[in-house]
Amino acid sequence: MRGPKDGRDKWLAPVRLGTGVNFNPASHSFRALFILLAILFACLQAAYAQSTLPALTGRVVDNAGLIDPAAEAALTRKLEDFEKKGSDQIVVATVSSLNGEAIEPYANRLFRAWGLGQAGENNGILLLIAKNDRKMRIEVGYGLEGTLTDVMASRIIRN
Numbered sequence: 001m002r003g004p005k006d007g008r009d010k011w012l013a014p015v016r017l018g019t020g021v022n023f024n025p026a027s028h029s030f031r032a033l034f035i036l037l038a039i040l041f042a043c044l045q046a047a048y049a050q051s052t053l054p055a056l057t058g059r060v061v062d063n064a065g066l067i068d069p070a071a072e073a074a075l076t077r078k079l080e081d082f083e084k085k086g087s088d089q090i091v092v093a094t095v096s097s098l099n100g101e102a103i104e105p106y107a108n109r110l111f112r113a114w115g116l117g118q119a120g121e122n123n124g125i126l127l128l129i130a131k132n133d134r135k136m137r138i139e140v141g142y143g144l145e146g147t148l149t150d151v152m153a154s155r156i157i158r159n
Contacts, residue, residue: 064094064131
């Protein structure tokens with residue numbers, strides 16, 4: 001392969017394909033194709049990630065099978081009573097695995113996908129437990145960030 005004579009890197013030189021088409025990695029059409037493929041990949045990855053979220057089936061979503069039925073029923077009643085008293089909504093979710101994703105973005109996506117809390121108040125709380133990853137996170141809606149701070153949530157998880 002011959003490189004350009006002006007001293008540019010030979011890898012950025014146009015390559016002549018057998019069809020008479022020049023393939024130049026520095027060309028605008030190549031950059032546009034690369035950007036288009038990157039956007040397509042990001043969209044497919046986001047769609048796959050969205051499809052792996054569990055469905056909101058109640059105040060306790062035990063997909064990892066950590067909570068026995070009697071405890072789940074009692075916890076559901078307590079969460080219902082708590083919501084009736086103050087309108088803040090708490091959901092407990094367990095998943096088997098985060099599939100390599102960090103717990104913070106996973107909890108945030110789950111919180112947003114489920115639309116926890118009241119629309120105008122944004123007063124939802126998600127307690128997420130990832131069994132196989134041995135991780136736990138409390139995701140708090142903006143309306144409750146002053147009431148349940150990150151420091152308080154961290155203390156709850158540690159204790």
